[in-house]
Amino acid sequence: MRVFGIIGYPLGHSWSAKYFAEKFQREGIHDAVYKMFPLESIADFPKLLEAEPDLVGLNVTIPYKEQVIPFLDGLEGAAAENRAVNVIGFDRSGSKLKLTGHNTDVAGFEQSLLDESISLPQKALVLGTGGASKAVTWVLKKHGCDFLLVSRRPSGENTIGYDDLSASIIQEHTLIINTTPLGMVPNIDTCPYIPYQYLGSGHTLFDLVYNPAETLFLKKGKEMGCKTVNGSGMLTGQAIKAWEIWNR
Secondary structure, X not given: OEEEEEEEOOOXXXXXXXXXXXXXHHOOOOXXXXXXXXXXXXXXXXXXHHHOOOEEEEEEOOOOOOOOHHHOOEXXXXXXXXXXXXXXXXXXXXXXXXXXXXXXXXXXXXXXXHXXXXXXXXXXXXXOOOHHHHHHHHHHHHOOOXXXXXXXXXXXXXXXXXXXXXXXXXXXXXXXXXXXXXXXXXXXXXXXXXXXXXXXXXXXXXXXXXXXXXXXHHHHHHHOXXXXXXXXXXXXXXXXXXXXXXXX
């Protein structure tokens, strides 16, 4: 039996297990199972590999998209450039297991933009500076969209704090992307601290969170007339790409 799964902590919000269970049933894939592996520490990763000898593919979610990299043998594509991994490919063909990190968040985000008919504006705001934000900014760079990163602890180039968000900054940046877990189940009453009163019908709010389908961030944007998009389409796109990687 081939074993696929997801590592992260906590995993109560994981969508992948449901997606792949339904995929296996729908497509008559009887030799595969998808498991959740909530690792309290990334230091437990080698123990997981020992305990699951039939493991052939992993998704990686918060908070391990960057922390898992030292345990891998190599990185491919966007993962090598942005140093964030959400899929691990397993090669068991040789005498030693080889693990390769990939970033399908990039493909998922790009596909979601197409599916939602979102034309990238000249300027975007990216809320958060973690692993997910790296995939988003990679796509924005690729398509020539200037962006500002917004962080609770701003440091480095092109990064500002939430308190720095003025009316003019909000009005100039008509695409605002939340890459933080704020608003995710069970903390549905939280949202990024931005001045929502400056939003308007010319804005698009994209939330990488998918559960709930409408976060407080999106709800506040909708009240101001914004177009709103959640993370479900991005997830589907990245899952399709992950399956391709695991079955090469």
